[in-house]
Amino acid sequence: MTGTTIELRGVTKTFPGSATPAVAPLDLTMGDGEITVLIGPSGCGKTTTLRMINRLTNPTAGVITIDGTDVRERSLTELRRGIGYVIQQIGLFPHRTVAQNIATVPKLVGWDRARIKARVAELAELVGIEPAMLGRYPAELSGGQQQRVGVARALAADPPVLLMDEPFGAVDPIVRARLQRELLALQARVHKTIVLVTHDIDEAVLLGDKVAVLNVGGILEQFAAPDDLLAHPANEFVADFVGHERSIKRLSLSRVEDLDLGTGPVVDRSASVDEAHAVLARTGSTWLGLTADQQFLGWVPAAELAVAGAGLDGLDALEVRPPAAQVHRDATLREALELILTSSSSTAVVVNDDGTYGGTVTLESIRGGLAR
Amino acid sequence: MTSLIAATSAEPTNAWQWLTDSSTREISHSIPHNLWLTIEHAGGGALIAVAVGVPLALVLAHYRKAEVLSAWIVNLGRVIPTITILAVFVVASLRNGYGFAPWPIIFALALLALPPVFANTYTAIRQVPADAVGSARAMGFGEHQIMTNVELPLALPLIMAGIRVAVTQVVATEALGALFGSEGLGIYISYGLSVSDIYQVQGGAILVAGTAMAADVVLGLVARAVVPTGMRRSGRRALRTPRWRALTTGPVVHP
Numbered sequence: 129m130t131g132t133t134i135e136l137r138g139v140t141k142t143f144p145g146s147a148t149p150a151v152a153p154l155d156l157t158m159g160d161g162e163i164t165v166l167i168g169p170s171g172c173g174k175t176t177t178l179r180m181i182n183r184l185t186n187p188t189a190g191v192i193t194i195d196g197t198d199v200r201e202r203s204l205t206e207l208r209r210g211i212g213y214v215i216q217q218i219g220l221f222p223h224r225t226v227a228q229n230i231a232t233v234p235k236l237v238g239w240d241r242a243r244i245k246a247r248v249a250e251l252a253e254l255v256g257i258e259p260a261m262l263g264r265y266p267a268e269l270s271g272g273q274q275q276r277v278g279v280a281r282a283l284a285a286d287p288p289v290l291l292m293d294e295p296f297g298a299v300d301p302i303v304r305a306r307l308q309r310e311l312l313a314l315q316a317r318v319h320k321t322i323v324l325v326t327h328d329i330d331e332a333v334l335l336g337d338k339v340a341v342l343n344v345g346g347i348l349e350q351f352a353a354p355d356d357l358l359a360h361p362a363n364e365f366v367a368d369f370v371g372h373e374r375s376i377k378r379l380s381l382s383r384v385e386d387l388d389l390g391t392g393p394v395v396d397r398s399a400s401v402d403e404a405h406a407v408l409a410r411t412g413s414t415w416l417g418l419t420a421d422q423q424f425l426g427w428v429p430a431a432e433l434a435v436a437g438a439g440l441d442g443l444d445a446l447e448v449r450p451p452a453a454q455v456h457r458d459a460t461l462r463e464a465l466e467l468i469l470t471s472s473s474s475t476a477v478v479v480n481d482d483g484t485y486g487g488t489v490t491l492e493s494i495r496g497g498l499a500r
Numbered sequence: 501m502t503s504l505i506a507a508t509s510a511e512p513t514n515a516w517q518w519l520t521d522s523s524t525r526e527i528s529h530s531i532p533h534n535l536w537l538t539i540e541h542a543g544g545g546a547l548i549a550v551a552v553g554v555p556l557a558l559v560l561a562h563y564r565k566a567e568v569l570s571a572w573i574v575n576l577g578r579v580i581p582t583i584t585i586l587a588v589f590v591v592a593s594l595r596n597g598y599g600f601a602p603w604p605i606i607f608a609l610a611l612l613a614l615p616p617v618f619a620n621t622y623t624a625i626r627q628v629p630a631d632a633v634g635s636a637r638a639m640g641f642g643e644h645q646i647m648t649n650v651e652l653p654l655a656l657p658l659i660m661a662g663i664r665v666a667v668t669q670v671v672a673t674e675a676l677g678a679l680f681g682s683e684g685l686g687i688y689i690s691y692g693l694s695v696s697d698i699y700q701v702q703g704g705a706i707l708v709a710g711t712a713m714a715a716d717v718v719l720g721l722v723a724r725a726v727v728p729t730g731m732r733r734s735g736r737r738a739l740r741t742p743r744w745r746a747l748t749t750g751p752v753v754h755p
Contacts, residue, residue, distance in 0.1 A: 182638060184634075184637065184638055204640075205640040205641070205642055206640070207640075208637075208638055208639060208640035209639065209640035211638075213635065213638040213639060215631060215634070215635060215638075217629075217631035218631065218635075219629070219631035219632050219634055219635030219636075220632070220635075221632055221636075221650060221654075221730075222629070222632065222654065222730050222731060223653045223654055223728035223729075223730045223731050224728075224730065225730070232636075232639055233639050233640065236639070236640055236641065236645075265729065265730030266730065267730060281639075291638075
C-alpha cells in the first residue's frame with residue numbers, strides 16, 4: 129500500500145515587512161501513517177509550517193507535496209477537504225449540534241444523509257462521544273468533550289492527513305493525558321499521517337514517531353525518533369530543549385522487552401540444593417527465586433537456605449514468599465523502576481504474554497538499557 | 501383627494517376618549533387606515549435598509565474593507581437630522597412630479613435605518629469567533645460559504661438587535677412624514693397641533709409610540725425564531741451562568 133507522505137523541500141516563509149524569515153529553507157519528510165511532531169520555542173515557525181501544508185499560509189519559496197502531488201496543483205477547497213485540521217481553540221460551530229459539527233466536511237463534499245448519519249455514529253464511537261451528546265450544542269460540552277468532537281470532525285471524511293495545532297493545549301493536565309492516550313489508541317486504528325505541533329516536550333516524546341525540533345527562524349535542529357532525541361541530542365540547543373531529565377523521560381519510552389532480560393537468581397523448584405547455592409554464588413543475590421512449570425512462584429531468602437544447610441532434601445521444603453513486583457513484558461521501564469524501588473529484592477519479575485516467567489529486571493539492567 | 505375634515509365632530513375631552521370614540525375625531529380616515537400607512541412606510545424603509553445594509557456590511561466586514569467607513573456611517577446617521585433628509589426627498593420628489601408619498605418617505609426612512617443596520621451587522625460579523633471562521637476555512641469552506649454558513653448565523657443575534665433599533669426609530673420618525681403632506685399616524689399630531697387640539701396630539705403620540713413598541717415586540721419574537729438554538733442564552737439548558745448570579749455570588753468555585 130502506498131501511503132500518504134508529506135514532503136517539504138526548501139520550504140521558506142518570510143512574512144511581509146519582516147527582514148528575517150519565519151521559516152528558513154526547511155526539508156522534512158513526514159512518513160505515512162506516522163505521527164510527526166513539530167516542536168520548538170515560540171517564533172520557531174512550527175505553526176506556520178503546519179499551516180503551509182493546507183495552504184492557510186503560502187510559502188515564499190519551496191515545494192510541499194502530499195503523496196507526490198504539489199499542494200498548489202489542487203484547488204484550495206479540494207485540498208483542505210482532504211486534510212483534517214484540529215486546533216487548540218477547537219473552533220466548533222456554536223450554532224450547530226455536535227452531530228452537525230462532525231458532519232461538516234461530509235456535507236460539504238456531498239455525501240447522502242444516510243451515509244453521513246452512519247459515519248457520525250461511527251466517529252462518535254471511535255472518539256468516545258456518547259450518542260446522547262450528538263444532539264447537544266458545543267457550549268453544553270466540557271473542554272475535553274469539545275476536543276473529542278473536534279477530532280471526530282477532522283476525521284469525518286476520512287482524510288489521509290491530519291494536522292493538529294497544539295490540540296490539547298487548552299485542557300487541564302488530567303484531561304490532556306487522557307486525550308493523548310486516546311489519540312494513540314485512535315491512531316493505532318486509523319493510521320493517519322499526522323503532523324502535530326506542540327511546545328510540550330513530554331507530549332512530543334509521548335506522541336511522536338518522529339520529532340522535529342525547530343529553532344527560532346524555522347531552523348531544523350534535529351529530526352529523530354523520540355528515544356534518539358533524548359539519548360543523543362544533536363547539539364546544545366536540543367539538549368537544553370529536551371531538558372535535564374532526559375533519562376527519566378526515556379524510561380517512559382522504552383519497554384521492558386527491549387532490555388537484556390537475565391534469567392536472574394532463579395531456579396526450578398525441582399533443582400537440587402547445590403544448584404541453588406551455585407546460582408546464588410554466581411549472582412551474589414540475597415534472594416532465590418523459584419519457578420514451577422515456567423510459572424514464577426516466589427522468593428526465598430538466601431539466609432534461610434543457608435540455615436537449612438545440608439539437612440535440606442529439596443527446595444520444595446522452603447517457605448516461598450509470593451512475588452510483590454511483577455511486570456508485563458510490554459510495561460515501560462518507568463513502571464518497572466517503580467516496582468524495583470518498592471521491592472525488597474530490588475528485582476522485578478517479568479511476565480510473558482502467556483503468564484510464563486520471562487526473566488528479571490534490576491536497576492543494573494535498566495541502566496544498561498539506557499546506555500545503549 | 502378626499503376631504504380630511506369630517507362634516508360633524510364632537511370635541512374630545514381627553515386623549516383616551518379621542519382614541520376610543522371615533523365620533524370625536526375630525527380626520528375622516530380611520531386609525532387602522534393610518535396605522536396601515538405607517539406600517540407600509542416604516543416597513544418599506546426598514547426592508548430596503550436591511551436588504552442593502554446587511555449584505556453590504558457582511559461582505560465588507562468579511563474582507564475587513566470598511567473599518568473606518570463603518571464608524572463614519574454611524575456618526576453620519578447621528579449628525580444629519582432626519583427632518584432634513586425627509587424634506588430633501590419630498591422636495592426632490594415633488595420637483596420631478598412624483599407627489600408626496602409614499603416613496604420619498606420610504607426612501608428617507610430607509611436612509612435613517614441604514615446606519616444602525618449596517619453598523620450592527622458590521623460589528624456583529626467582526627465579532628464572530630475567529631477560530632470558528634478559521635476552522636471553516638481550514639476544512640475547505642469557500643469564502644462565500646463562510647459568510648452564509650458561519651458568519652451570518654453567528655452574527656444573527658446582534659444583527660437582529662440592530663434591526664430592532666432601526667425599526668423602532670423608523671416607526672417613530674415616520675410621524676414626521678405628516679409634516680410634508682403624507683398620511684399615517686403622524687397626521688393626528690400635525691393636524692392636532694394646527695388646530696390646537698391637545699387630546700388629538702396626545703392620542704396621536706400614544707398611537708405612534710404604541711406602534712413602535714409593538715414593532716419592537718414583534719421583532720423580538722422574530723429574533724427568537726431565527727437565532728440558532730445553540731446561540732441562545734437560554735436554550736434547553738442555560739448555556740452560561742446568568743449575569744445576575746455571577747454578580748451576586750462572588751467568586752465561583754468550580755467543582
